[in-house]
Amino acid sequence: MKILELDFEAGWRGGERQTFLSMQQFRAAGHEVEILCRAGGKMAERAHAAGFVVHPCNNVLGVLAFLAIHGESYDILHPQTGHMLSWAVLSRPFHRRPVVYSRRVAFALKGWFTRYKYQRVDQVVAISQACADSVRALGVDDIEIIPSAVLPVLPDASRCKALADTLGIGGRRVVATTSALSEDKDPLLLVEAIASLRQRRNDFVFVHFGTGDMTDVVKTRIKELGLEQVFLLGGYQQQVEALFGLFDVFVMSSREEGLGSSVLDAFSARVPVASTDAGGLKELLADERGLLSAVGDARGLAAHIDTLLEGSPQVLAMAERAYEYVVRVHSVETMANSYLRLFERLLRRAPA
Known part of the structure; x- marks a missing residue:
């Protein structure tokens, strides 16, 4: 053809x-x-x-x-x-x-x-x-x-270490997303969720990889909440999936989402996922492949990130189910x- x-x-x-x-x-x-x-x-x-x-x-x-x-x-x-x-x-x-x-x-x-x-x-x-x-x-x-x-995610250890050094992560747990800073992805919800999570624990850093027309608005809200050392903007990264080896938890905050291919990358890298239930995300995270909160629910999303950061046997089993699913279906x-x-x-x- x-x-x-x-x-x-x-x-x-x-x-x-x-x-x-x-x-x-x-x-x-x-x-x-x-x-x-x-x-x-x-x-x-x-x-x-x-x-x-x-x-x-x-x-x-x-x-x-x-x-x-x-x-x-x-x-x-x-x-x-x-x-x-x-x-x-x-x-x-x-x-x-x-x-x-x-x-x-x-x-x-x-x-x-x-x-x-x-x-x-x-x-x-x-x-x-x-x-x-x-x-x-x-x-x-x-x-x-x-x-x-998705292609199988192969983390690049040297890139992960170099980025961790550049961002000054300093041994903290890494929560991250890879999405545009645009209205449909609701990055301001992420800022509010991280502020809520910060009240629960202080052993983590959040990194947002991506660019978009809401960059300045997000920066302003980060500063208003005093999250400059916790909520980091990683910008655009070529082949960002190679950095998933740095992540302890992956997050999606979308208001609208057709499916969520970056979630599939997280599944492939065995990174546990917390997400809103927008569009196709609830299909991906069904059958205990991740934790879902309602669109716009910052506190609920923060609670789920907190649960995943504990790394319990249940969380590890969830990540393994997600991995098996993405290999089979995607x-x-x-x-x-x-x-x-x-x-x-x-x-x-x-x-x-």
């Missing part, structure tokens, strides 16, 4: 990593894979470095022109973002190729055009039931669930093979 991936994000978050993992696995299976993406973005940079054919575009007109002129030369168009889905659907009279959209977020969908484009895609794939439910609300019921995947091979079987079914029923 000749597959065109479509991702127009400028940065690099969980969705982009999933796109890239899919591309690598599709190529390894013997298929021809190219990507249409934002010029100058992280995806263009990484895909080019990995030897993929990259079609960079500066704007929507460039994307529409490429799809109208070249789209019919592909067997499958696989948009991975909402904007790319819109443009793949709008250009369909020209390319007439099957369109498979991967829905990775669970927020509510609305508007006539949103309904229009979802009803004209050949197949919607959701990474969790929460993501699927958001699409079903539009009256689209044919949704395939293909969960996100391997890259499982995800890619599910997509390839889907692509092949669509091509068999497509008109010649």
Whole structure:
């Protein structure tokens, strides 16, 4: 097959990593894979470095022109973002190729055009039931669930030690998250939770890896609560999963979450997880694979972090269950093979 991936994000978050993992696995299976993406973005940079054919575009007109002129030369168009889905659907009279959209977020969908484009895609794939439910609300019921995947996490001991020295962790327990400093991730809830945890114990440090438009707001709140020595901002870290060997507890504070691929990294590294119950997170942490608190409940989240830091036999068993689950359900091979079987079914029923 000749597959065109479509991702127009400028940065690099969980969705982009999933796109890239899919591309690598599709190529390894013997298929021809190219990507249409934002010029100058992280995806263009990484895909080019990995030897993929990259079609960079500066704007929507460039994307529409490429799809109208070249789209019919592909067997499958696989948009991975909402904007790319819109443009793949709008250009369909020209390319007439099957369109498979991967829905990775669970927020509510609305508007006539949103309904229009979802009803004209050949197949919607959701990474969790929460993501699927958001699409079903539009009256689209044919949704395939293909969960996100992670590579096995291999901690880098030298990087972990260097970072610990740089941040001045000094032997304290490490609680951490890897997420954008953005409203949907609710980083201010994390600040409040760490302030609450600080009232319970003083043997830990919290490190937030990530950047975003709420950075200044978070810094201000950290200072207001006097947490400068406890709540550290680690910024963006390339291949941040290699640092999971430094973590004693992993935390997610999201208000909305399609699934939570960084939680899968924590599972793979056998790091116990405390999380809000937003979207797909409650699916991941079901069956005693982690501890869930309600969205917005800072005290509840703090209590769960406190429990996990105790490292009891029950906590160790929880981390082991999570590890076994991620190996069984969320391997890259499982995800890619599910997509390839889907692509092949669509091509068999497509008109010649």
